[in-house]
Amino acid sequence: MAQGILVFAEQVDGSFRKIAYEAVSEGRRLADTLGETVTAVVLGSGVDGIAGELGKYGADKILVGDDPALADYTTEAYTKVLFDIVKDNDPRILLLGASSQGKDLSARLAVRLGVGLAMDCITLKLDGEKLVATRPMYGGKVLAEVALEGVPQMSALRPNVTEIVEAAKTGDVERLPIDTGVVKTRVVEKRVETASRVDLTEADVIVSGGRGMGGPDFSVIEELADDLGGAVGASRSAVDEGWRPHSDQVGQTGKVVSPNLYIACGISGAIQHLAGMGSSKYIVAINKDPEAPIFKKADYGIVEDLFKVVPAITAELKNRH
Amino acid sequence: MDTVVLLKQVPDTETLIQIADDKVSIRTEDVKWVINPYDEFAVEEALRIKEKHGGKVTILSMGPERAVESIRTALAMGADEGVLIDDPATQGSDALGTARVLTAALRETGYDLVIAGQRAVDDDGYQVPAAVAELLGIAQVSMVIKEEITDGKIRCERTIEGGTVVVETDLPALFTTQRGINEPRYASLPGIMKAKKKPLVKKTLADLGVDPSEVGEAPAKCRVKNLSFPPERSPGKIIEGKTVEAKAAELVRLLREEAKII
Ligand SMILES: Cc1cc2nc3c(=O)[nH]c(=O)nc-3n(C[C@H](O)[C@H](O)[C@H](O)COP(=O)(O)OP(=O)(O)OC[C@H]3O[C@@H](n4cnc5c(N)ncnc54)[C@H](O)[C@@H]3O)c2cc1C
Ligand SMILES: Nc1ncnc2c1ncn2[C@@H]1O[C@H](COP(=O)(O)O)[C@@H](O)[C@H]1O
Numbered sequence: 001m002a003q004g005i006l007v008f009a010e011q012v013d014g015s016f017r018k019i020a021y022e023a024v025s026e027g028r029r030l031a032d033t034l035g036e037t038v039t040a041v042v043l044g045s046g047v048d049g050i051a052g053e054l055g056k057y058g059a060d061k062i063l064v065g066d067d068p069a070l071a072d073y074t075t076e077a078y079t080k081v082l083f084d085i086v087k088d089n090d091p092r093i094l095l096l097g098a099s100s101q102g103k104d105l106s107a108r109l110a111v112r113l114g115v116g117l118a119m120d121c122i123t124l125k126l127d128g129e130k131l132v133a134t135r136p137m138y139g140g141k142v143l144a145e146v147a148l149e150g151v152p153q154m155s156a157l158r159p160n161v162t163e164i165v166e167a168a169k170t171g172d173v174e175r176l177p178i179d180t181g182v183v184k185t186r187v188v189e190k191r192v193e194t195a196s197r198v199d200l201t202e203a204d205v206i207v208s209g210g211r212g213m214g215g216p217d218f219s220v221i222e223e224l225a226d227d228l229g230g231a232v233g234a235s236r237s238a239v240d241e242g243w244r245p246h247s248d249q250v251g252q253t254g255k256v257v258s259p260n261l262y263i264a265c266g267i268s269g270a271i272q273h274l275a276g277m278g279s280s281k282y283i284v285a286i287n288k289d290p291e292a293p294i295f296k297k298a299d300y301g302i303v304e305d306l307f308k309v310v311p312a313i314t315a316e317l318k319n320r321h
Numbered sequence: 322m323d324t325v326v327l328l329k330q331v332p333d334t335e336t337l338i339q340i341a342d343d344k345v346s347i348r349t350e351d352v353k354w355v356i357n358p359y360d361e362f363a364v365e366e367a368l369r370i371k372e373k374h375g376g377k378v379t380i381l382s383m384g385p386e387r388a389v390e391s392i393r394t395a396l397a398m399g400a401d402e403g404v405l406i407d408d409p410a411t412q413g414s415d416a417l418g419t420a421r422v423l424t425a426a427l428r429e430t431g432y433d434l435v436i437a438g439q440r441a442v443d444d445d446g447y448q449v450p451a452a453v454a455e456l457l458g459i460a461q462v463s464m465v466i467k468e469e470i471t472d473g474k475i476r477c478e479r480t481i482e483g484g485t486v487v488v489e490t491d492l493p494a495l496f497t498t499q500r501g502i503n504e505p506r507y508a509s510l511p512g513i514m515k516a517k518k519k520p521l522v523k524k525t526l527a528d529l530g531v532d533p534s535e536v537g538e539a540p541a542k543c544r545v546k547n548l549s550f551p552p553e554r555s556p557g558k559i560i561e562g563k564t565v566e567a568k569a570a571e572l573v574r575l576l577r578e579e580a581k582i583i
Pocket of ligand 2 (some may be wrong): 437
């Protein structure tokens with residue numbers, strides 16, 4: 001009989017991603033409802049040392065696959081190794097994060113396991129032993145409740161929507177032998193920007209600029225983001241103008257983000273932009289046009305020239321530090 | 322280099338989405354249908370690969386009759402031929418069911434490379450391409466912003482959180498597109514004229530030898546039980562104040578004291 005919750009905890013270069021703690025916390029919550037255990041899985045190279053950390057968030061057991069062949073993520077190796085672990089452990093529920101890695105991995109693994117997968121979920125609940133997942137569709141215009149067939153019931157959680165809860169458990173670490181099978185994909189190069197700013201999908205605060213920035217100088221926005229410990233985003237227009245890199249774009253054809261606070265500066269609020277940030281907890285809009293549609297979606301709005309008001313906000317924050 | 326692009330027709334992103342009476346699907350009457358924006362990048366990239374390496378570009382779609390229009394648009398952009406799998410039995414398929422059908426068609430068309438979108442902006446599923454790659458037993462590379470093909474290998478730059486990774490794998494392979502990979506061309510008038518004469522075949526499950534009990538609603542492992550609209554955001558507060566500084570101070574106060582998020 002399938003039992004327990006298995007959680008894939010994503011790490012990169014020896015540090016857990018925030019989504020790893022979120023997924024373990026969510027696993028703990030479901031396990032408590034079911035009266036079952038949480039087993040976390042950590043794959044990588046040189047990850048023995050960090051694995052135990054997951055006990056703090058509620059992992060009863062942590063399975064570690066530590067092998068040079070897992071140093072960099074490849075779909076083939078990770079799918080094979082995680083598939084074997086799932087087969088050995090026979091969990092009732094399998095959770096992953098819907099990060100770029102988690103989406104790639106979960107989609108392939110679901111087919112190999114022959115089970116349903118609820119991708120990019122914002123909430124999970126239990127109906128008896130059945131997992132009911134809620135996920136946005138149509139760029140967040142609609143929420144779908146989905147039910148899954150097959151064992152394990154598999155879900156990938158959207159980053160930044162689940163609360164991280166500390167719930168110390170034993171967190172016994174067990175190291176597993178690894179067989180990656182044949183891997184035809186090779187990671188040739190990895191470029192991770194060492195910028196102090198956090199990634200958009202994990203950021204608690206995002207300050208975004210649109211066409212209203214009028215040019216590539218985003219310094220007023222960067223200063224506010226720095227002060228709030230946040231990340232800088234952009235509308236597609238700002239990206240199309242070449243003012244910001246594609247990786248900063250928020251929206252239907254950019255990143256989908258769910259920060260606690262999203263500050264849109266000089267962004268009109270087109271439907272495709274809202275598709276990327278509509279699930280933010282709080283939205284602040286700064287726009288000089290009182291008719292801009294963004295104000296309909298914003299919790300707080302300021303009708304002003306952004307170049308005047310954004311520095312004033314930064315100054316006000318500094319005052320109060 | 323024979324490339325197959327997986328193309329899905331989806332509602333235009335501007336379309337007002339209305340939930341149908343069955344509560345598990347959307348109303349399709351007033352919807353304007355377009356090529357999934359990520360699949361447009363896929364078509365464009367396939368055309369560029371063809372311009373460089375020769376071969377042909379096939380557009381493959383599973384969907385109803387109306388999807389012909391989207392396939393024609395891709396043919397007008399420059400693709401060589403189209404295949405539409407239109408069979409009522411495919412309705413209600415989940416990602417795996419869809420992938421079974423597309424895989425059967427890919428085995429018929431043949432392929433050196435398969436290009437798909439990273440997600441379809443209707444169900445935002447992010448699953449069909451990986452499922453196709455798994456069923457075909459080929460490598461997949463997700464969210465690619467640059468690719469280069471040499472000697473039977475493909476090198477792809479893909480985006481990850483906070484950076485990019487370059488991976489190399491053997492062909493045949495599948496990759497999915499991400500914004501930044503290219504700017505899709507528009508169909509030219511001569512292109513539109515030519516597209517009318519390009520082959521566009523319609524197939525059913527029987528033509529592909531797919532068992533109808535393997536696709537559609539019945540075997541689906543991920544099923545929508547209910548659709549709802551997200552809670553409306555309550556109308557926000559426009560912050561008033563005599564000066565810019567007063568407005569800024571009031572915003573900071575609200576974020577601290579009312580929202581309690583900073
Ligand atoms: C298929 C498709 C996909 C798309 N995907 C995306 C996507 O992923 N992300 C996205 O963002 N868009 C996307 N778009 C584009 C979208 O429709 C809008 O065109 C875009 O979001 C507009 O960007 P913007 O708000 O920066 O520019 P505009 O709409 O031009 O708005 C600029 C705003 O700045 C204000 N402003 C100007 N100067 C100042 C100032 N000094 N101070 C304060 N305010 C000022 C103006 O009042 C205006 O409201 C997509 C479109 C399509 C068709
Ligand atoms: N019915 C379909 N016909 C052809 N391609 C599809 C279909 N559904 C999904 N795809 C492809 O898979 C990608 C991702 O879709 P999804 O997994 O549904 O988000 C799309 O961008 C298409 O390239």
